[in-house]
Amino acid sequence: MTKRILHIVTNVDTYEGLNYPTGLWLGELTHAYDEFEKHHYLQEIVSPLGGNSPIEPKSLKRFVADQSVLKRKNDPNFMKLLENTKKPSEINWQDYDVIYYTGGHGVMWDFLDNPELQEITKNIYENGGIVSSVCHGYCGLLNVRLSNGEYLIKEKKLTGFAWCEEVLAGVAKKVPYNAEQLAKDHSAFYERKFIPFAPNVVKDGNLITGQNPFSARITAEAIIEHLQKL
Template identity: 55%
Template sequence: MTKRVLHVVSNVASYADRSEPTGLWLSELTHAWRVFAGKGYDQRLVSPKGGVSPLEPRSLKWPLADTSVKEWLTDKDRQALLATTARPDQLDSAEFDAIYFTGGHAVMWDFPDDADLQRITRDIYERGGIVSSVCHGYCGLLNTKLSDGTLLVAQRRLTGYSWVEEVLAGVAKKVPYNAEKEMKRRGAHYEKALLPFVSKVVTDGRLVTGQNPQSAKATAEAVASLL
């Protein structure tokens, strides 16, 4: 049977200061999409509210905008996918073999406390599926609990955008919390690369996480190898 992957994207378009835009870091979607498409997987986009997923402007500029990003920006069908994402309550979690949380600072606001996304994540994981994230996408795993009431991330090895990367990116004072610190508070065994902004992927059983935008392709490849 064809494997199915659910990509989670944000609906948030700005930081707390609405004059400062943010959104989906597009390459974190496009790199993974290309890997999964190459395997022949079916793919679907979901966001907390459904509808439009805004794009982080910085992710669209050279040299960050590689060929996969440009393909999405110039393809009307793919632009339509980003404009018409599903709501979680419109989906049947049983149809998916893996869930992949994309990043961009936007997700820090709308991923952590979305009960429907937590339900889908729990269902996929407890059915033997794969839970994955890249960069800030791990904010979507902060508060997800399993059926026994324990946190999915507790005592698990994982990675995600580090605090030093927030500082170096110049946005540490704009984000609502320190995601790395919050993960550690929940009992996760957080890991990061020796150098910032280099690819790092951590696989702990059926939990696959990538540290930053540079890790998206490798994260998807790790998910595909498990599938």
């Protein structure tokens, strides 16, 4: 049967309390979307509130927006998908083999404590599906608890946007928390590349995570490789 991917994107367009724009880092969606499309997987896009998912302006800058990003940005049909995302309540978790949390700083506000997304994530994971994220997307995993009450990430290897990368990006004083530290506080085995912004994917069973915007494609490739073994 055709595999099905559930992409999760943000609804947040500004840093809370600041007139500073954010949103979905578009390449983290498009790079993965491209890879899944090559395998003819069915793909759906969900956001915490449904409706529009704003795009992080920095993700459209000249040296960041590659052919994948520009092609999707200029595709009206694809952009309609981002303007009309589904709510968590509008999908059935049983329909999906993979949940993939995209990033962009906006997710730090609306992914961390969303009970509907946490329930979907828990159910997919406990049903043998793949739970995955790239960059800040791992904020959606940090507080997910399994049926036994333990954190999903407890004693699991994972990665995500590193604190040193927040510092180098110049937003360490603007973000609401240190996601890397929170992962460690919840007993995850956090891993990152020594060189900031280098592509990195970490696999621990059905948990597959990418470190930064440059890791989306290899994260999708790791997901595909795992799916082909199931």
